[in-house]
Amino acid sequence: MQRLPTTLGLLAALLLSAQTEALAAAPAGAGPVLFKDAGPGSIRADYPLFAGERQRLEALVGAARRAGIDVPVPKDPGGGFSHEQHKRNYMALYGAGLLYRITGDGAYADYARRLLLEYAKLYPTLGPHPAASGDSPGRLFWQSLNDSVWLVYAIQGYDAIRDTLSAEDRQTIDDQVFRPMAAFLSEGQPQVFELIHNHATWACAAVGMTGYVLRDDELVARALNGLDKSGRTGFLRQVDQLFSPDGYYTEGPYYQRYALMPFVVFAQAIDANEPARKIFDYRDGVLLKAIRSTVQLSQGGYLFPLNDALRDKSLRTDELYQAIAIGYAATRDPAFLSVARWQGRTTLTPEGLLVARDLAEGKEQPFPFASRLFRDGPQGDRGAVAVLRAGPGERDQVLVVKNSAQGMGHGHFDKLGWMLYDEGAAVVTDYGSARFLNVESKDGGRYLKENQSWARQTVAHNTLVVNETSHFDGQWKVGEKTAPRQLFFSADGPTRVSTAEMDGAYPGVRFRRTLAQLTIEGLASPVVVDLLRVQGSKPAQYDRPLHYAGHLTAVGFPLQSNPAQRPVLGSANGYQHLWVDATGTPQAGNATLTWLNGQRFYTYRLLPPAGAKIILAESGANDPHFNLRREPVLIERLENATEATFVAVLEPHGLYDPDAETVSDSRSRIAALRHVRAADADVVSLELLDGRTLTLAIADDADAAKAHRAEIDGRPLAWSGHVGRFDEPAARETRSEMASRERR
Template identity: 40%
Template sequence: MKMIKHITALQIFICVLLLSFSGRSQEHPSLILTKEGVQKIRAELGNVPIFDATLEKVKAEVDAEIALGIETPIPKDYSGGYTHSRHKLNFLILQKAGVLYQILDDEKYAIYIKDMLFQYEAMYKDLPVHPQTRSYARGKLFWQCLNDSNWLVYVSQAYDCVYDYLSKKERKQLEKNLFRPFADFISIENPQFYNRVHNHSTWGNAAVGMIGLVMDDDELIQRALYGIEDDGLPIGAKDNDGGFIKIEGQEVGFLANVDEPFSPDGYYTEGPYYQRYAMYPFLIFAEALHNVKPEQKIFEHKDSVLLKSVDVLINLSDADGEFFPLNDAQKGMSYKSREVVTALDIAYHYGGHNPQLLSIAEEQGQVLLDDSGLAVAIGIRDGKAEKFQKKSINLTDGANGEQGGVGILRYGNEDMTLVFKYAAQGLSHGHYDKLSFSLYEKGTEILQDYGLARFVNIEQKGGGNYLKENKTWAKQTIAHNALVQNETSHFGGKYEVGSKHHSDLYFFDTSNPEVQVVSAKEKNAYPGTEMQRTMALIKADGFEKPFLLDILKVVSTTENQYDLPFYFKGQVMKTNFDFINPKSLETLGSDHGYQHLWLEGKGQPKENNAKLSWLENGHFYTLTTVSDKGDELNFVRIGANDPEFNLRRDAGLIIRRKNTQNTTFVSVVESHGQYSPVSEFSVNANSAISKIELMVETKEYTAVVIETKSNGNQLMLVLANEDKQPNKEHILKIKNKEYRWTGPYQFINVNKK
C-alpha cells in the first residue's frame, strides 16, 4: 500500500511538470458538449421537438433538485439504500445541471454544481473506504469502486461544463483534493478493480480518462487507455462474483476493454444486459476522446466495433425492446434505458446518420442534450426516421470471433424469434448453458430463459446485489432450456473450466426466410459426450404461424441420464400423456440447481409423441416431442429451497431419458390460435401436427418428418451431421426413396400436393 502511494505522488509530480510545459490551451466544454455545439444547440432551441421536450423535462427535474437543496450524506448503505441512492442521484443531476448551464446560460446551475463539488471536496479529503465490506474493491462514496467510477464519469462532464466558470484557484482546489485523489483511488489504489477486462474496469478506465481529459492530464488519459503497467496483482485471483481478476498476458485499460470482450461482429461476451450497462462508459468516453483527442480515432478502432455494437444491442432485444436475458440479466431492461439513449445518439451522430436508429430514438422519447442528441432530434424533426429492421443475425463471440456465438432467427415482424446460444462462458456473469435457447412471440416469452436471481438496487433483497440463488439456481444448466447430463451442470459448474471452452457453430443459414436454420456443436461441457443442436424456424403450409423445430443429438462414450427442460410460460391446457401429481412435493434433486425444483407431476408418454399445450397472453402453444417409452415427463416448479422467496414460481417440463448412451431429442414448438377473455372466443386451440418422427439417425445423417393434421403433408428436414460444405452433394435413402441435395441440410415437402 505504501509503495502504491509513493508511486502516486511521483506520478502527480510528473503530471504537473507535463502540464506546465504543455503549450496547448484546451477549450471548455470540450468532452460531450463543445463550444461550437452549444452555439448550434442554442440556435435550434424551440425548433427541435424531441430535444426541446427532453430539455424541458431535464430542467424540471434539476430545478426540483435545486429547490430541495444539496445533500451529500456520509456513505453508509448498499445499493438501494438512502446514501447510495442520494449520491447516485447527485451525479446524475450534476451532469444534467452542467448541460443546462451551457445551453441555458443560467448561472444558477453553475452555482449548484460548484457548491456541490465543494461539498464533495470537503468530504472526500478525509473519507475512509465505505463501511460495507462485501465488495472485492470497496469504494468511498459507494460500497464498490464501480459506483464511485459511475460518479466520476458523470461528474467529469459537469466539471467540464463549469470549468471556465470556476476560478483557477477553485479548479486547483477541486483537482487536488477531489478529482485527482478520486481517480487515483479507483485506479492505482484498486488495481484489482481497475486493471481488468470487465465491465467494472471499463467504468473505471472511462472515469479516469474523462477527468483526465477535462484536466488535460495526459498521465491519467494514458492510464485510462492502457491501464496500470505494474499492478502487482497475482495471477488467478478472483472477485466476489467469482470472476478472474488477472489473467496471464492479458492487456488492460480502456482499449483492451474494447478489444477483448467485443467480438468483431460487435457482440459483447457478457451478454446484452451488461453490454447495455457498459455502453455508457464505452460511448461517452469515446465521444470525449473523439472531441479532445481526435487523433486517437477511437470510433474507427477495431473496425468501428463500438458503433457496430449499438446495432447489435438493438438486435438483441424482443419486439418490446427488452433485451434477451443471456447470462446474468434482469428482465425488463430495454433499449429505452438511459445508457442506450446515450449510445444510440452517439452512434447516430458519429456513425453515419443511420436513419433506422431514429425510430428507436423516437421510442426512447428522449435524446442527449448535446451535439449528438441534437443531431438525432433534427433527424427526427426532418422526418428521416425509418423503422429499425431487426434481422435474423449470427453474432460471433470472442475477441477474434472464434469462440462460438449467438444465433437469432426471426420470422416476419418479430412474430417468432429464436435466441440460440452457443457462446463462450461470458466472463464472470456467464451461465452454464451451452446450446440453450429461448423463444419469443413479439414481446411474449414462449419458452423462457430465467435471467438472474437479483433485484438490482432493491435494498430489501440482499442489498440489491446478487442473491445466493443466482449461483445455486440461475447460473446452473438445469435453469435453462439446455441438456443436463447426470444432474450435473456443464463443466461441473466450474468457472475455471467453462472459461476455457466454447461451443462451435456448425452452420447458420437464413437465406430462405421460410426455413431458417442454425446448428452448433458442444464437445466440452461433458467430457466424452458430444451434443449437436439444430434449430429451425419454419413457416409451412398447414401451419397458421411459424414453428420451431429442435433437434438435439447426443453421442456419448458412456450411458447417462439426460434431462432436457422446456420452461414454458403460461397455463397448462392439455397433455396427451398421463401424469400423477404427488400428494406432497419433493425436490427433483439435491444440487446443481435441482434442489430448487419441486416435482409437481410425473408422467410417461402414451404414444410416440408427447404433447403439451399451454396458454399465455392470449395465444396457444404446443410442444410436441418424439418420445421413447422409457422417458419420464416431469412437471417442475421453481421455488424449492428458497428461504427468502427470491425465485419466481415458474413452471417447466423436463424430458428425462435414463440409461442412454446416444440419443436424439426431436421437438417442435408451435404457436397457434388465440383466446380473448373479453370476447371469450377460443380460436385454433389445437396443434396442427399429427406426428413427428425421427426417420434417420446415423453418424452422418439425421432426418425428421413432421406430418400435418390438415392436409397430411409431410415436412422433412434432413441434416448432414459431419460435412457442412455448401457444395457437397449428399444422397440418402429413406423408406426406399432416394433424396439428393447439396449442403448441410435440406427441407423437403414430401407430399406436396
C-alpha cells in the first residue's frame, strides 16, 4: 500500500490548473482550513461525476433555501420532524459552504450565515433532549452521536464561509454555536468522549475539526489525545485501538463504514493543518487499509451484514463517498475509481474533483476483490473475519467466516458463524439487526427489542448453540474478554480453507470449525465443506442452525410435519421466535435438503451423528408487532452429547431458467458424503455422481511442516500441513455405472 507524499501539492496543482477567478478578499486568519482551494469560485470542473454532485447539492440547498430557515426546538426521536429538520439543516449548511467555495456565489454564504445565526439563538438555550434515552442524550438530537455528526458536517460548511462573515457574526457563531457544541461534546460528556468507540470518534472528529476552524489548539489537543491530553483516550488512541493491523474495525463492516467517516475526514483535516504528523502513514497506513478493507467486506456493493447491521447498507453512503475520495487523493489507487463509479457519487471537494477527473479520463481499474483474512484486535490477535472468494466478480461465490472478537455492544453472539453468497445472492444468511432505521412507527427507528431477543442471539446465526443458550450467556461484556483463535487460513488455488477454534463461549465447551471452499472442475460454483468438532465437559444439547434463503424443493428424509399447529421451539434466547414446521431423523444416506434461490439449486448434505434430528423452522413467533422478517432455518440437533463432530456440505447446482422454461441438474451432483476420524485428522470425502472422488484431509495441527497419514475406504492418504486434498478420477466402470444412474 503506497501513499503519494505529495498529495497536497498535487491537489494544489490541480486546483491552480482549474480556471481561476479573483480571490475573494479573505480576512486574515479566517479563511478555510479544511477546504484547500484557490479561493471561492476557483473550481469549475465539468467532469460528469463532479457536475452531477454539484447539481445534486444545488438542488438540495436550493430546496432548503426555498423552504426557508427552520431551526425547530428539539423534540422528536429519530424520523420525527425536528430530528429530520436538523439533519436537513446540517446537510444544507455543508452544501451551502461547498457550493460557495465552488461557485463563489455569496448567496450561499449568506444563507449559511443566517441559518447559523438561528442556531446561535437556539443552541445556548438547550438542555438534554426531551426524547433522550440511554446515557448519552444529545441536545439537538435524542442521542449525542447525532449531535457529533451534525457538527462534523456543519463545521465544514462553516469553515467554507467563515471568511465572508463580519467579525461580529463570526464571533456570535463561534461563541454561541460551535464553541459550546465542542465543549458539550467533549468535556460535557466525558462518558462518551473518552470511550474507545465509534461514538467517541465522531465526537473527537467534531471537536478537533472545530478546533482547527476556530484556531483553538486546546480543542485540537483534546480531540487528538483526550480530555487530559495524555493520549490514554482521544483520536490517536482510537486509531490504535479500534482498527486491527489489517484495517478491520472491531464492530464489523456496517459500523466500520459508519466509523470510517470521522476517521478519514478528521485525518484529512489533520493532514491539511499538521502535515508533519503524517497521519495517513500512522500505524503503517492503517487508515488507508481501513478504507480498502471496508470495500473488501462487501459483495455486489452491499456490506456483509455482520453484527448489528442493516442488510440494505451499501457502499453508496455519505461516509464512503468521503472515504473513497480522500483515499484516492492520498494514494491515486485506480481501484478506488471503480468504487466511485459504482457509487455514482463523490464529494464536492478537491478530492472529489480528482476522482471525477480521473474517472472521466479512464484511469479506473477493477477493485481487486480477493480472498483475505481480516485479523481483529489492535494487535491482530483477537480472531479474524475470513473471506474466501471464488473470484473477484460480484456473482462469484463468497464465503464469510466470522471468527472475530465480540465487537462491543453491537456485537452478535455468533463465534465461528458463517454466511455464503453465490450468484450474487446471500444463500446462507445473517439476519443482521432488527431495526427499521428512522421509521418512527418502529420504536422511533431505534434498535427494536427483537434485536436483543432474536437478532443478536446465537440461534439466529450459523454456529453452535449449546443448551439453547447464547455464547457468553448473551453478555457482550463477557464476550469481550475471549476471542476465537484463527488457526489456519489459506486462500490460494482451488482449496480455500479457514480453521478457527473457540474456547470459552460456553463453560467447559471448546469447538473448532473448518470451512472449506472447494473449486471442483465441471461444477458451476464451489462446494463448501463444514466440519465442526465440539468437545464438552458434560452431556449437553448441541444445535447447529443453518439460515438459508430460498424455497425448499426436496427433502431427502421423512418429516413429521406440524401442518395445522406449529409449536414454538423454545422459551428464550431467540428460540421463542421460532415456529417449528417439521422435524425428521435422517440417516447418513438421505440427510439432504435442496432449495431454489433465484436460478440456482442448493443442496445441503449432512452426516448427522447417530440420533441427531433436523428441525425445520421459521422466524416470527412471539412477534406481536410484526418486527421480524420471516425466514427459514434448519437446525441439526444432537441431545445428550459431550463430544461430537458435525459434517456437512453445501453444494450449488443446476439452473432454473424461467425464460427458456428449462431446468438442469435440479438434483445434487454428489452421490455420497463420508467422514472418518484418523489418529490426528478428520477426513471428509465426496463421491460425485460422475464417479470422481474428492477427499479433504484436515489435520488437528495447523503446522505447515508436519506430515500426516490417514486411511479412508482402505486407501492410504499422506499429506503435509493442515490440509490435504485428493482428487481421484472416476474409474472406467464406475463412470458408465454413473452414466446409467443419471438416466434412471
